[in-house]
Amino acid sequence: MSSILIQQKTHQLRAQKRQRVFACFVAPGLAVFSYVFCLKLYPPLQQAVHYLFVFSFAWSAAGAYFLKRGLSSGELPEAAGLSTGLEFCRGEIKRQLSYLRRALLWSFGPILLAIGTLVLVLATRFPLFPVGIPFLTVVVVWIAAYVFIRARQQRDLERELDELSEVEKANSI
Numbered sequence: 001m002s003s004i005l006i007q008q009k010t011h012q013l014r015a016q017k018r019q020r021v022f023a024c025f026v027a028p029g030l031a032v033f034s035y036v037f038c039l040k041l042y043p044p045l046q047q048a049v050h051y052l053f054v055f056s057f058a059w060s061a062a063g064a065y066f067l068k069r070g071l072s073s074g075e076l077p078e079a080a081g082l083s084t085g086l087e088f089c090r091g092e093i094k095r096q097l098s099y100l101r102r103a104l105l106w107s108f109g110p111i112l113l114a115i116g117t118l119v120l121v122l123a124t125r126f127p128l129f130p131v132g133i134p135f136l137t138v139v140v141v142w143i144a145a146y147v148f149i150r151a152r153q154q155r156d157l158e159r160e161l162d163e164l165s166e167v168e169k170a171n172s173i
Contacts (some may be wrong), residue, residue: 006085013092017071020099024067027060027107034114038121049117056113063106071099090164097157100150108146115139 035053119139122132 006089009089010085010092013089013096016096017092020096021068021071023103024064024071024107027110028057028064030111031057031060031114034118038118042121042125049121052117053114056110056117059113060107060110063110067099067102067106070102071095086164086168090161093157093160093164097154097161100154100157103150112143 031053035049035057038049038053119128119132119136122128122135126132128136
């Protein structure tokens with residue numbers, strides 16, 4: 001693996017990291033959006049669901065902080081050799097793999113709490129069956145797709161770690 005390929009891989013990993021940092025802030029935004037939507041839709045339930053949404057927002061804000069902090073890394077020196085480039089790539093991949101493992105707890109959990117509370121409010125306002133079946137179907141498909149995509153991303157990152165190990169062995173670095 002040449003230094004050009006290492007440099008391209010480094011740029012790709014940095015772009016993925018920027019996307020994941022942005023994704024950290026989706027959960028707090030979704031919690032606030034769900035809360036405002038519920039307040040507009042059915043104001044009498046404000047006291048009943050207020051604490052659930054506050055907890056969801058606090059959980060997701062703490063998650064955004066911890067997830068973003070876990071993705072921060074050192075910069076690659078400009079004159080880094082092949083060994084340092086491989087170590088940097090390995091560190092970035094391990095950080096992103098750790099992020100994917102923690103995202104279910106710190107990002108997806110608060111989103112599910114906010115959506116569950118939204119469904120609870122909608123169920124008190126409108127009949128859940130049969131009117132709510134399309135919404136619930138979309139939510140279930142979204143949850144399944146999220147878990148499937150995260151599992152695939154984890155497999156891809158683990159495969160990249162294995163490839164880096166093979167490159168190190170091949171170049172005996």
